[in-house]
Amino acid sequence: MSVLNNSEVKLFLLIGIPGLEHAHIWISIPICLMYLVAIIGNCAILFIIKTESSLHEPMYYFLAMLAVSDMGLSLSSLPTMLRIFLFNAMGISPNACFAQEFFIHGFTVMESSVLLIMSLDRFLAIHNPLRYSSILTSNRVAKIGLTLAIRSILLVLPFPFTLRRLKYCKKNLLSHSYCLHQDTMKLACSDNKINVIYGFFVALCTMLDLALIVLSYVLILKMVLSIASLAERLKALNTCVSHICAVLIFYLPIITLAAMHRFAKHKRPLVVILIADMFLLVPPLMNPIVYCIKTGQIREKILGKLLNICKS
Numbered sequence: 001m002s003v004l005n006n007s008e009v010k011l012f013l014l015i016g017i018p019g020l021e022h023a024h025i026w027i028s029i030p031i032c033l034m035y036l037v038a039i040i041g042n043c044a045i046l047f048i049i050k051t052e053s054s055l056h057e058p059m060y061y062f063l064a065m066l067a068v069s070d071m072g073l074s075l076s077s078l079p080t081m082l083r084i085f086l087f088n089a090m091g092i093s094p095n096a097c098f099a100q101e102f103f104i105h106g107f108t109v110m111e112s113s114v115l116l117i118m119s120l121d122r123f124l125a126i127h128n129p130l131r132y133s134s135i136l137t138s139n140r141v142a143k144i145g146l147t148l149a150i151r152s153i154l155l156v157l158p159f160p161f162t163l164r165r166l167k168y169c170k171k172n173l174l175s176h177s178y179c180l181h182q183d184t185m186k187l188a189c190s191d192n193k194i195n196v197i198y199g200f201f202v203a204l205c206t207m208l209d210l211a212l213i214v215l216s217y218v219l220i221l222k223m224v225l226s227i228a229s230l231a232e233r234l235k236a237l238n239t240c241v242s243h244i245c246a247v248l249i250f251y252l253p254i255i256t257l258a259a260m261h262r263f264a265k266h267k268r269p270l271v272v273i274l275i276a277d278m279f280l281l282v283p284p285l286m287n288p289i290v291y292c293i294k295t296g297q298i299r300e301k302i303l304g305k306l307l308n309i310c311k312s
Helices: 021-051 058-087 094-127 138-156 158-164 181-185 193-225 230-238 241-263 269-294 296-311
Strands: none
Touching: 021 058, 021 269, 021 296, 058 094, 058 138, 058 269, 058 296, 094 138, 094 158, 094 181, 094 193, 094 241, 138 193, 158 181, 158 193, 181 193, 193 230, 193 241, 241 269, 269 296
16 A cells, blocks of 8 residues: 655555564464563563662673663564554554664664673673772762663654655655664655665664674673683673673674575565564563573572462
8 A cells, every 4th residue: 555646645654574464463462462562571670679678780780781771672672563464554654664763773773882881881891800890889870771772862863854854755655663774764755865874874873883793792702711710701601691692683683684685586575574573572571581591690589579479
């Protein structure tokens, strides 16, 4: 369904899962459950870190930042996905679409930045454990968090403004259940070179974060291998497992999508849509689960709170 005349588009159309429109109401059930678990899990982590003074350390402050970015991703995509799967409401106004893509890309950049800082945090903890607390003071952590938020906002702030200057006619059908910059700009019937160039720049910034994360883990591995005791090696690596899982959960869908768009000649739209949906659904869902399982202090505090609730 698209607009066939040359008048400016008044509504964009989002899509659910092509070929499974008849099952959208059933698909909405696991999606709702995933969103619910993601929001409850991240809220639980934020509550535990705020209320437990023993968790007022740099590692857990960065985990709180990760939880905030995860919740932002969930809440940014939740409204349109639920409208489509529950009510088959596909239409979205251009301004609402531009606002949604701003928040989705903003929290994506923020999550990428937080994962980078968390890798540097692990590097400092292993490289110089005696000076770790003096280097990463609460004041410095707060400044880092503020810097990450400002960086995320400034990087994606031009997106809605550059999209608004474009003219949209003839085509109005988007490729996902939510608005993305690269998807929306393809519908424009005016020159979108600025959008292409700036979108590529923001993507490069995200990939630079990944490159620095990989570099930090190369240095961490080099330091760990220099430790004589096998038990101490395993202990040092174990502190990084949760973060490595978070990095893989976040970046794998992004890299897979980029590879499919670049190299797959006959890519199936259904596969692309499912991977794109995983990008927004899986990290906010899995990160709290991974950190609760792998981080003993978080797990013990949450279980303790639950036991106290049950007793009362």
